[in-house]
Amino acid sequence: MSRTAVANLLRVSAVSLARAPTVAPRPLLSAVRSLHASAATMAPRKRKVFTYENLNPHVKQAEYAVRGELAIRAEALRKTLDSDQASTLSFDKIVNCNIGNPQQLGQQPITFLRQVSSLLEYPALLDDRNREATLKLFPADAIDRAKDMSKAIGSLGAYSHSMGIPAIRNSVAKFMEERDGFPANPDHIFLTAGASPGVQTILQALIAHDQVGVLVPIPQYPLYTAAISLCNGRAVPYYLDEEGAWTMRADEVRRAIAEARNGGTDVRALCVINPGNPTGNVLSKTDMEAIIKLCHKEGLLLMADEVYQTNVYYPKEQPWYSFKHVLCSMGGDVAKEVELVSFHSISKGMIGECGRRGGYFEVVNVDPRTIEELYKIASISLCPNVQGQVAVDIMVNPPQPGSESYDLYNTEMTHLYESLKRRAEKVAAALNQLEGVQCNRADGAMYLFPKITLPQRAIEAAEEAGKEADAFYTLALLDATGVCTVPGSGFLQRPGTFHFRSTFLPPEDELDGFIARLSKFHKEFFDKYRG
Amino acid sequence: MSRTAVANLLRVSAVSLARAPTVAPRPLLSAVRSLHASAATMAPRKRKVFTYENLNPHVKQAEYAVRGELAIRAEALRKTLDSDQASTLSFDKIVNCNIGNPQQLGQQPITFLRQVSSLLEYPALLDDRNREATLKLFPADAIDRAKDMSKAIGSLGAYSHSMGIPAIRNSVAKFMEERDGFPANPDHIFLTAGASPGVQTILQALIAHDQVGVLVPIPQYPLYTAAISLCNGRAVPYYLDEEGAWTMRADEVRRAIAEARNGGTDVRALCVINPGNPTGNVLSKTDMEAIIKLCHKEGLLLMADEVYQTNVYYPKEQPWYSFKHVLCSMGGDVAKEVELVSFHSISKGMIGECGRRGGYFEVVNVDPRTIEELYKIASISLCPNVQGQVAVDIMVNPPQPGSESYDLYNTEMTHLYESLKRRAEKVAAALNQLEGVQCNRADGAMYLFPKITLPQRAIEAAEEAGKEADAFYTLALLDATGVCTVPGSGFLQRPGTFHFRSTFLPPEDELDGFIARLSKFHKEFFDKYRG
Structure with missing residues (x-):
């Protein structure tokens, strides 16, 4: 060298x-x-160097409320519940509604996915000499699927291609082609350890200097502002329209761009979360077309977070479309030129395999040399975990009608979907019964994001306590009931408004109790501060 | 808000x-x-924004040779082998010696680890009603272990604590206490998706501005320079002593620090890889003490990459010690003040579960507020994959003597260990037979890093081809034999010297053929360029 x-x-x-x-x-x-x-x-040096004072300021600046103050307080309360001090609390368990983590709240995994994963873990189970014994525990089509995958993967314990196992990227491409009606290139698909690392990789490549701006919806999932902060970029907020069921308006995005560019920000990308987190909104095709045109005109990379694409509860009224589909349908220069990265995940939908860490992103109309750089970044961390990749394969290529496992798979998916929809409706209805609370319906995703008009005295008490008023409210809720939510301030919101985000994931048979505890707390809180 | x-x-x-x-x-x-x-x-804008020209320059600058030009060429050759053009090649398979990926080269996984993982994947296997059927396929102690872990973990599909499952961090702490003879705090342990993301997290927090320097060994594992580049820091090279079996010398580190500081670099950390990658060196306790003292005097965070801690082939002559053990043994201010982060992984050792992505780091003497910031960074990506965490638990708490699975576990580990040692010796001996090649013994790790004195005409031919001479040599090796290695230039080396890194992981029954192909190529290459 x-x-x-x-x-x-x-x-x-x-x-x-x-x-x-x-x-x-x-x-x-x-x-x-x-x-x-x-x-x-x-340069005389102090002995300690890895001190808080010395840390990367962009790390210190990042905020991630989903696992912030409330989650940390909930952890402490859980320790108390496990100790001999449990009787000092007025509840007997923590209900983590701060995070879309369905299996933590008792959601059962999809059986076929776990069967194939289990078979792949222990090669002896795929040995024909053990077939009789294995067939007592596993259906034949799961065994066949595991054998096929084993051939495509090799050992589960080997590093894979850094972009993910080629056969699984082929499955993802086929899935997208069927979903969207347009071609997908497996070499433009990166498997990832969930959507979050994918988003971080794209932002890391995109944010070339400290004036690069990325448009984020307000309210947003705080991954975005946190990752932008880590990359030393600028989050450029655009507001979603709460009165319009939290949809996004191209005019408002234009306002945000103009204002940011006038202020010297080099706006380069637009993040859209559809279905919305924390809002539950599902975008209309018309709104999506307006957004794509805007990206074309303004030269913006469109980052489409589509992890809730199967959590869509009113598909006739509010059908979900992928940005890839809408983009390709538009044809012409737009379809050829707008740069799109879309993200998907195994953590959401009815799969809900959060702890497994799997997902993917597809890049469309992106410079091949940029793709090479993304590949290089991926290779520095070697590969996404292979079990997460396996789960992506099963998500996009589930048991088909007629196969041995289809009926169970279909029953599990349908049951879960209907249950999620019922829970979304029931919790929203209950919230709308509460004084000062207005809650949009969740057309999609796993969350409700009610607006809460707090009594003036509560706002003052929060100020005295040095807290945002909605953080004050949600901390009181946690202390009184064990229910952990996230204050709207963690997602950002219009100044002067207050919200909180709660999943609607508690099990159906616990939902009445959950609602009763929440309602009782709310009434007592308002009684206390109504003045 | x-x-x-x-x-x-x-x-x-x-x-x-x-x-x-x-x-x-x-x-x-x-x-x-x-x-x-x-x-x-x-600000008129071009339509495309996510172009190579626009990318983050620190991303573009990063290099990662382990999956660089040679690995990409090997991928292309593999595609040719799978096509009807296979007969144009003079070999019938690619042997990936570019990366320590043992299971890709046929190493069998540790059975107990896979059994427990398999049982955890599919909860029905832990159901007592299936016990009889399950006992036909799994030993009772694996079932018991999976049941215990299932209780501690909850669902494998739920996000865990962002630092990792508390019970597994307890296991890691216990393991380190037994290994080192000093206390370990589970709240100072972060489970990670392999060592690489852990190293990247620490560097991201540490590199506060573009003058922060991090000392890296030359030759190094290129994760370090790549990650430092991504964080826009400065890699400060110190040379390992090839003539001294690749040990590190405190004097040379002092030279590097002084030179960097004089040049305006704010040197804050020292990376040490022990056992060495790519060098195979195992540090002596005396050298480690000198390094720790130096960190104390110079105010350096010591980053100890100890992922090869069980790949130590001459434990009597060259025993391996953890930096934690040596640091704590030194006592006094040093033991209380030197900041240490040490990394471990499930990818190496005899476990070799690379694709599973699991590992951990421990922080010692680190500011509690820094630990909180590291926790926040971890939480932005939610959690390391749970199957990777499970494997960490089994690595640090394997079957014990007397248990049903112990004998098989012990046989597998011993067999693998002895086989690795035999292969290390055999490949090194063969390399030392080659003209112009000098190869240090691998006291540890999975690699040999021979120095190769190339004929002048080969160096000139490389220059004409626009390649580093060792890249030229290893590309020719790949094209002639299908053996993929990494040129020394990818790890950095003293100017004017050439090396390559090869794992010694090909299966023992293929080793003679592997050595014969390598030797034949080498002779032909030297004959061609000897002039």
């Missing part, structure tokens, strides 16, 4: 590298020692 | 946020449109 190449890589001068002694001869060693002494004099 | 708080989070002015209209009244809308028009005029 040439000295200059080494120096470039290391960002030090070639001269200084060339100077490095193999085995330092005496005179050089003393020179080095005196250099060192003078450096120490020039 | 207050306007100022929102504005701080978004890095825009509170005034501009306050101005955002709920539903824009007409006059404001026209004002917005004219604003927008003027912004567009001020």
Whole structure:
């Protein structure tokens, strides 16, 4: 390797590298020692270096409320519940409605997915000599599927291709082609450990300097502002229309762009979450077309977070379309030119395999050399975990009608879907019964984001406590009931308004109790602060 | 949320946020449109934005040779082998010695680990009604272990604590206490998706500005320079002593620090890989003490990459010690003050579960507020995949003597260990037989890093081809034999020297053929260029 190449890589001068002694001869060693002494004099150092004061300011600045103050307080309360101090609390368990984590709240996994995963883990189960015993525990089509996948994957314990196993990227491409009616290229698909690392990879590549701006919806899922902050970029807020069922308006996005560009921000991307998190909104095709046109005109990368694409509860009234489908349907220059990255995940939908960490993103109309750079970033962390990749394959290629496992699969999916819809409706209705609370219906996703008009005295009490008023409310809710939610301030919201986000994931047989505890707390809180 | 708080989070002015209209009244809308028009005029934009030219320069600058040019070429050759063009190649398979990926080369997984993982995947297997059938396929102690873990974990499909499942962090702490003879705090342990993301998290927090320097060994595992580049820091090279079996010398580190500080670099951390990658060196306790003292005096965070801690082939001659053990043994201010982060992984050792992505790091003597920030970064990506965490638990708490699974476990581990040692010795001996090749013994890890003195004409031919000479050699090796290695230039090396890294992981029954192909190629290459 040439000295200059080494120096470039290391960002030090070639001269200084060339100077490095193999085995330092005496005179050089003393020179080095005196250099060192003078450096120490020039820059005396404290003993500790990895202190909070010294940390990367962009790390310190990042905020992630879903696992913020409330989640930490909930953890402490859980420890209390496990201790001999449990009787000091007025509840007997923590209900984590702060995060879309269905299996934590008792949702059962999809059986076929777990059967195939289990078979792949232990190769002896795929050995024909054990077939009789294995068939007592697993259906034949799960065994066949695991055998096919085993051939395509090799060992589950080997690093895969950094973009993901080629056969699984083929499955994803086929799934998208069937979903969208347009071609998908497996070499433009990256498997990831969930949507979050995918979003972070794209932002890391995109944010080239500290004036790069990325449009984020308000309210937003805080991954976006956190990741933008980590990359030292600028989040450019656009407001969703609460009165219009939280849809997004191209005019409002234009306002945000104009204002940001006038302020010196180099706006380069637009993040859209559809179905919305925390809002539950499902975008209309007309709104999506307006957004795509806007991206075309303004030169914006469209980042489409579509992880809730199967959590769509009124598909006739409010059908969900992928941005890929709408983009390709528009044809012409727009279809050929608008750069799109769309994200999907195994954590949501009816699959709900959050802990497994799997997902993917597809890039459309993106510079091939950019794709190479994304591949390089992926390769630095070697590969997404293979079990997460396996689950992506099963998500996009589930048991088909006629197969042995289809009926159970279909029953599980339908049951869960209908249950989620019933829960969404029931919790929203209950929230709308509460004084000062207005809650839009969840057309999609797993959350409700009610607006809460708090009594003036509660706002003042919050100020005295040094808290945002909705954080004050949700902390009181947690302390009184064990129900952990996230204050609207964690997602950002219009100044002067207050909200909170709650999943509607508690099990159906616990829902009445959940609602009763919430309602009782709410009434007592309002009685206390109504003045 | 207050306007100022929102504005701080978004890095825009509170005034501009306050101005955002709920539903824009007409006059404001026209004002917005004219604003927008003027912004567009001020900054006319190209349609494409996510182009290579526009990307984050630190991303472009990062290099990761383990999956670089050679690996990409190997991928292309593999596609040719799968096509009807296979006969154009003089070999029938690619042997990936570019990466420590043992199960890809046929290494069998540790049975107990896979049994427990398999049982955890499919809850029906833990159901007592299926016990009889399950016992035909799994030993009772694996079932018991899976049941215990299932209780501690809950569902495998739920997000865990972002630092990792508390019970598994307890297991890790216990393991380290037994290994080191000093206490370990589970709340100072972060489970990760392999060592690589852990290293990246620490560097992201550490590198506060573009003058922060991190000392890296040369040769190094290129994760370090790549991650430092992504974080826009400065890699500060210190040379390992090839003549001294690749050990590190405190004097050389001092030279590097002094030189970097004189050049305006704010040197804050020292990375050490022990056992060494790519060098195979195992540090002596004396050398480790000198390094720790140096960190104390110079105010450096010690980052100890200890992922090869069980790949130690001459434990009597060259025993391996953890930096935690040596640090704590030193006592006094040093033991209380030197900040240490040590990394471990399930990918190496005899476990070799690379694709599973699991590992952990422990922080010692680190500011509690820094730990909180590391927790926040972890929470932005939610959690490491749970199956990876499970494998960490089994790695640190394997079957014990007397248990049903112990004998098989012990046989598998011993067999693998002895086989790795035999292969290390055999490949090193073969390399040392080759003209112009000098190869240090691998005291540890999974690699050999021979120095190769290339004929002058080969160096000239490489220059003509625009390649580093060792890249030229290893590309020719790949094209002739299908053996994929990594040129020394990818790990960095003393200017004017050439090396390559090869794992010694090909299966033992293929090793003679592997060595014969390598030797034949080498002779032909030297014959061609000897001049």
